[in-house]
Amino acid sequence: xxKKAFSIAVYIAVFCGTLEIMxxxxxxxxMAVDPPFETIQDKTDIGFKGVKYGVWQNIRLNRYGFHxxxxxxxxxxxxxxxxxxxxxxxTFGTFSAPYNWPRFLQSILRANKVDAxxxxxxxxxxxxxxxxxxxxxxxxxxxxxxxxxxxxFRSYLGEPFKEKEGRWKRLLRKxxxxxxxxxxxPEDPRARLALKRRKAKIKDSDCGIAKDAIPNYxxxxxxxxxxxxxxxxxxxxxxxxxxxxxxxKGAYMDYIYALVCYYPAVDPEQCLKSMTEFNDTTxxxxxxxxxxxxxxxMGLEHNMEYFHDDCHLSxxxxxxxxxNYAECIFNTLKDRRAGK
Amino acid sequence: xLFNTYQFALFFLIVYPxxxxxxxxxxxxxxxxxxxxxxxxxxxxxxxxxALTTAIDHYCAVKIYGTEDIRRRKFFLGISVCSNLTVLGFxxxxxxxxxxxxxxLSVFGLHAEMRFLNIILPVGxxxxxxxxxxxxxxVFRRNLKPAPRLxxxxxxxxxxxxxxxxxxxxATHLLPQVLAPRRISIDRFFEGCYLIFWGxxxxxxxADNLAKTADxxxxxxxPYNGIQxxxxxxxxxxxxxCDFDGxxxxxxxxxxxxxxxxxxxxxxxxxxxxxREFWQxxxxxxxxxxxxxxYIPLGGNRRGELITYRNLALTMLIGGLWHGxxxxxxxxxxxxxxxxxxxxxxxxxxxxxxxIKSRLMNGAWTxxxxxxxxxxxxxxxxLFRAGSMAQAWDMLYAVLYNLRVTQYTPIPSYFWLMxxxxxILLIVQLSQRARGDLMAVFKWPRALKTALYGIMFYLILxxxxxxYHFIYFQF
Numbered sequence: 001x002x003k004k005a006f007s008i009a010v011y012i013a014v015f016c017g018t019l020e021i022m023x024x025x026x027x028x029x030x031m032a033v034d035p036p037f038e039t040i041q042d043k044t045d046i047g048f049k050g051v052k053y054g055v056w057q058n059i060r061l062n063r064y065g066f067h068x069x070x071x072x073x074x075x076x077x078x079x080x081x082x083x084x085x086x087x088x089x090x091t092f093g094t095f096s097a098p099y100n101w102p103r104f105l106q107s108i109l110r111a112n113k114v115d116a117x118x119x120x121x122x123x124x125x126x127x128x129x130x131x132x133x134x135x136x137x138x139x140x141x142x143x144x145x146x147x148x149x150x151x152x153f154r155s156y157l158g159e160p161f162k163e164k165e166g167r168w169k170r171l172l173r174k175x176x177x178x179x180x181x182x183x184x185x186p187e188d189p190r191a192r193l194a195l196k197r198r199k200a201k202i203k204d205s206d207c208g209i210a211k212d213a214i215p216n217y218x219x220x221x222x223x224x225x226x227x228x229x230x231x232x233x234x235x236x237x238x239x240x241x242x243x244x245x246x247x248x249k250g251a252y253m254d255y256i257y258a259l260v261c262y263y264p265a266v267d268p269e270q271c272l273k274s275m276t277e278f279n280d281t282t283x284x285x286x287x288x289x290x291x292x293x294x295x296x297x298m299g300l301e302h303n304m305e306y307f308h309d310d311c312h313l314s315x316x317x318x319x320x321x322x323x324n325y326a327e328c329i330f331n332t333l334k335d336r337r338a339g340k
Numbered sequence: 341x342l343f344n345t346y347q348f349a350l351f352f353l354i355v356y357p358x359x360x361x362x363x364x365x366x367x368x369x370x371x372x373x374x375x376x377x378x379x380x381x382x383x384x385x386x387x388x389x390x391a392l393t394t395a396i397d398h399y400c401a402v403k404i405y406g407t408e409d410i411r412r413r414k415f416f417l418g419i420s421v422c423s424n425l426t427v428l429g430f431x432x433x434x435x436x437x438x439x440x441x442x443x444x445l446s447v448f449g450l451h452a453e454m455r456f457l458n459i460i461l462p463v464g465x466x467x468x469x470x471x472x473x474x475x476x477x478x479v480f481r482r483n484l485k486p487a488p489r490l491x492x493x494x495x496x497x498x499x500x501x502x503x504x505x506x507x508x509x510x511a512t513h514l515l516p517q518v519l520a521p522r523r524i525s526i527d528r529f530f531e532g533c534y535l536i537f538w539g540x541x542x543x544x545x546x547a548d549n550l551a552k553t554a555d556x557x558x559x560x561x562x563p564y565n566g567i568q569x570x571x572x573x574x575x576x577x578x579x580x581x582c583d584f585d586g587x588x589x590x591x592x593x594x595x596x597x598x599x600x601x602x603x604x605x606x607x608x609x610x611x612x613x614x615x616r617e618f619w620q621x622x623x624x625x626x627x628x629x630x631x632x633x634x635y636i637p638l639g640g641n642r643r644g645e646l647i648t649y650r651n652l653a654l655t656m657l658i659g660g661l662w663h664g665x666x667x668x669x670x671x672x673x674x675x676x677x678x679x680x681x682x683x684x685x686x687x688x689x690x691x692x693x694x695x696i697k698s699r700l701m702n703g704a705w706t707x708x709x710x711x712x713x714x715x716x717x718x719x720x721x722x723l724f725r726a727g728s729m730a731q732a733w734d735m736l737y738a739v740l741y742n743l744r745v746t747q748y749t750p751i752p753s754y755f756w757l758m759x760x761x762x763x764i765l766l767i768v769q770l771s772q773r774a775r776g777d778l779m780a781v782f783k784w785p786r787a788l789k790t791a792l793y794g795i796m797f798y799l800i801l802x803x804x805x806x807x808y809h810f811i812y813f814q815f
Contacts, residue, residue, distance in 0.1 A: 007786075010787070011786060011787070011790045014787050014790045014791055014794070015790050015791075015793065015794045015797075016794075017794075018790070018791045018793075018794025018795055018798070019794050019797065019798050022794065022795055022798040022799075023798070026798075026802070177798070180802060181801075184801075184802070
């Protein structure tokens with residue numbers, strides 16, 4: 001009897017040990033093969049940076065950690081106009097890898113005999129503040145002539161969720177398997193959001209847009225304008241992309257729910273309302289500072305032909321955005337030559 | 341109600357204890373009712389179709405058996421065959437033949453307004469009609485006595501583990517198990533549990549994850565990248581195997597824990613080195629059915645070489661059409677028919693290749709032949725999986741002329757998914773092949789076996805892909 005109980009205990013131990021070893025191997029596999037962007041380079045003060053020749057979500061990064069081939073060097077050739085595109089997954093082209101708008105922009109400029117090289121320096125997941133930091137501390141070395149920044153406005157939705165955990169849970173999390181198990185989430189975005197809010201002890205009634213979002217945004221924009229002025233870089237501003245409108249918001253609410261799971265204290269309804277406010281702020285800042293403003297929403301239709309979801313561009317959408325940017329660049333260059 | 345759903349788990353948790361505590365007669369009743377509930381969960385309207393097929397075939401079988409008059413026997417066999425094929429043809433092939441006829445007429449400049457039926461295909465119809473058909477044919481051939489009661493025969497046709505996607509059981513094998521009391525031993529119970537677990541793993545981890553890879557490429561528009569097509573083809577080859585073998589294993593496992601012995605449907609098919617061996621290992625229940633009820637009645641290989649080639653080609657063509665009402669399936673069947681014919685032509689020459697005495701070299705030669713034949717099978721899967729002949733051609737063209745790695749060839753992700761999925765499958769199959777026993781893993785040392793279960797459990801827990809149907813349900 002004792003022998004049988006002992007052998008059963010051994011098998012249970014083998015089983016649990018296998019689960020733990022699998023969880024650990026799996027962790028290192030994720031790190032090595034397909035790292036999530038949080039782990040590409042964990043410098044929280046400047047956000048995330050792509051690793052040299054890394055691979056992120058099947059997209060290979062180049063020697064500078066950017067989404068592109070090695071078609072340019074950091075050292076700039078003087079005669080060629082260098083355009084740097086900052087942004088997040090929208091610019092990176094996460095959902096339609098080869099068809100990102102910076103690549104289209106390069107084609108349009110070259111087709112119109114503008115000797116320009118376009119650097120897609122976007123990094124999925126980075127906030128506006130982090131992008132400005134990254135540009136100031138690292139990318140400025142590329143000495144771009146023109147800077148385009150085009151990203152989603154979610155970085156102003158509030159602080160990402162942090163779960164408050166008890167001592168026992170922290171202890172259990174020492175096991176990779178249990179940690180993985182505890183982090184397992186439901187497929188349904190609404191259920192996931194509800195779970196996150198419950199875990200974070202956030203009441204639905206307490207959810208709302210972060211109150212200081214617009215002032216933060218203005219602060220970031222001002223800093224970016226200052227950096228560009230100091231370095232002789234022409235900045236072109238543009239509104240945030242968005243498919244969701246008051247009319248069609250119901251259809252895309254699931255997307256929003258899925259997205260705000262990262263920011264569970266944010267109310268999706270409030271997000272939609274604040275969009276206009278953000279875009280008005282951008283336009284006013286551009287006018288006040290004499291900065292070219294590219295209304296890249298011109299010709300973009302609010303449907304799935306142009307977007308993959310509420311903000312990520314389809315190839316067609318990316319082409320329209322590139323065309324609008326190109327037009328703005330042509331006009332600006334013409335004005336410059338005319339001495340305006 | 342899929343085997344890999346909570347609904348089925350709940351259904352089985354209710355049925356199984358009732359089954360265990362009942363006597364033989366009540367066990368059969370419980371199984372019959374639960375089988376009809378199981379089938380009714382897909383679409384209750386088609387229960388009448390199942391019942392009608394069962395009633396007609398049972399009636400015909402009794403009549404066939406009860407007379408010595410050959411004309412009368414043939415008459416009732418004809419009724420049974422016609423009724424089964426009419427049901428199958430109407431639900432499965434009507435729209436296909438109608439649209440094909442329309443296309444054909446349009447080639448000659450004739451415009452015909454064909455009426456298409458707005459019907460859904462009853463799940464598992466190809467499986468249970470073939471199963472039921474084999475019963476009347478076996479009774480006609482005096483290989484079998486008809487079931488004494490309609491309810492026994494009804495259970496044979498509708499037995500839920502193998503009702504919707506096979507294996508296509510023979511009455512000579514399954515019916516005696518229905519009629520006689522069954523024994524459930526603790527060993528058989530654990531064997532059954534192992535088969536269910538392994539089948540579940542094959543389905544929800546291997547097949548469904550490989551499906552992502554295959555679907556991504558097959559659903560994308562042309563032009564294709566050759567590397568991606570090749571990877572998608574490999575993925576699909578193992579997806580369809582694990583999907584179907586997984587279902588068959590779960591069916592066998594469920595049968596085993598209820599005291600039934602359901603036939604093996606797949607016996608390491610990708611280790612085959614020639615088409616004949618492949619069809620002895622792949623979808624065994626269908627290939628033996630086609631052999632016994634189509635190939636041999638056509639004359640088999642007894643009427644000279646040319647007739648044999650015709651019989652092989654015709655059998656495979658019908659086998660292809662059985663899989664689905666589309667020209668790609670017909671082409672797939674024709675392709676395998678062609679492989680069988682070519683093998684039959686060249687086999688005498690291959691037999692003359694002197695045997696190598698070295699065991700290592702012999703193994704290497706077998707390996708090369710298996711790899712070569714696997715690629716021939718994959719070419720067939722291209723026809724099988726492609727949405728149209730044009731897509732199959734585009735993809736084949738990409739493999740032949742556009743085989744290069746680009747920046748957007750997502751090799752790492754494909755590699756991890758495929759390597760992890762296939763490595764376990766390979767280990768298990770190599771063990772099965774080495775021991776010549778499909779239950780080889782079950783007989784591993786306990787600690788090793790427990791570790792494998794741990795790995796499988798982990799992968800199912802975190803990497804199972806929900807929401808994929810079994811491929812063979814559509815047939």
